[in-house]
Amino acid sequence: MTVQRTRGLTDQAADAAVDTACRVLRLPTVRTVFPATADAAEREHLSYRGFLAELLMAECDDRDRRRSERRAKAAGFPRQKLLKDFDFTANPALEPAVIHTLAKCDWIRKGLPLCLIGDSGTGKSHLLIGLGTEAALAGFRVRYTLAAKLVNELVEAADEKQLTRTIARYGRVDLLCIDELGYMELDRRGAELLFQVLTEREEKNSVAIASNESFSGWTKTFTDPRLCAAIVDRLTFGGNIIETGTTSYRWATTRGKQTTS
Known part of the structure; x- marks a missing residue:
């Protein structure tokens, strides 16, 4: 699948392109948090590097959480006991x-x-x-x-x-x-x-x-x-x-x- 470049696109078109790219690259967390993170970055005047770091760290954290949940499930515990x-x-x-x-x-x-x-x-x-x-x-x-x-x-x-x-x-x-x-x-x-x-x-x-x-x-x-x-x-x-x-x-x-x- 070819993802269109976003240079010169409207915000709406750019959001759609990001959504498509996240699906292609399998970045579900980035896709989910992108709108709110982008709005917050704009309000807080976050740098491009800071904005990108926020998105990628959110994806990493969520992947760690999902891996942990899979390991707990794979353990075969008969019930949840924390x-x-x-x-x-x-x-x-x-x-x-x-x-x-x-x-x-x-x-x-x-x-x-x-x-x-x-x-x-x-x-x-x-x-x-x-x-x-x-x-x-x-x-x-x-x-x-x-x-x-x-x-x-x-x-x-x-x-x-x-x-x-x-x-x-x-x-x-x-x-x-x-x-x-x-x-x-x-x-x-x-x-x-x-x-x-x-x-x-x-x-x-x-x-x-x-x-x-x-x-x-x-x-x-x-x-x-x-x-x-x-x-x-x-x-x-x-x-x-x-x-x-x-x-x-x-x-x-x-x-x-x-x-x-």
């Missing part, structure tokens, strides 16, 4: 400063693990998804999965001779979030396959898990003591362990509503 919505007053066992420090993602840059340990209803999944979302928005590749779902996928991949490819796919993401680890017993084969994923990522890319069992209780999930010890080692070495406590926020909220009704 850190800003987490009620720290409902769980005094948690230090807000510690969580906000984790949200800066330095541990992901270093490839370190994170363990969120606590009873059901204490906010583990909220924090796991919230920190994963922060990582995605910061530019990291993130993948969320339930522990049982991951193991089932690995077993199916092994049966179909696709295990190496599947493990490599999980190994490439910067942060792998595994939820509900410890909710059900894994047979030896499933535990060994999960161990392979953790080994693939060891000291290279981060793993964050949420579990309702303390490490001493993981022998109920991983029935082989040596394999259990090796998995605990992979998930704790050099990393952060956050204990969310034993008091269920959901139960406390429900009980409070029953009391006030």
Whole structure:
């Protein structure tokens, strides 16, 4: 498509030419903000260079935002859980400063693990998804999965001779979030396959898990003591362990509503 030059055109014709050029060049944000930015530049006597910079920075910022949103969507979170919505007053066992420090993602840059340990209803999944979302928005590749779902996928991949490819796919993401680890017993084969994923990522890319069992209780999930010890080692070495406590926020909220009704 040929775009007509705007020299000597009226403002209306120039606006139409800019609109056409933005479509051709795939600059949707410039196309959207151009009229208002042009009017503001005229009022504020902005230089040509300043006006162009405003338009291009708006396009860059919007592209960064859209990329972040795509990464968050690609992570596969089951629902939206943001850190800003987490009620720290409902769980005094948690230090807000510690969580906000984790949200800066330095541990992901270093490839370190994170363990969120606590009873059901204490906010583990909220924090796991919230920190994963922060990582995605910061530019990291993130993948969320339930522990049982991951193991089932690995077993199916092994049966179909696709295990190496599947493990490599999980190994490439910067942060792998595994939820509900410890909710059900894994047979030896499933535990060994999960161990392979953790080994693939060891000291290279981060793993964050949420579990309702303390490490001493993981022998109920991983029935082989040596394999259990090796998995605990992979998930704790050099990393952060956050204990969310034993008091269920959901139960406390429900009980409070029953009391006030």
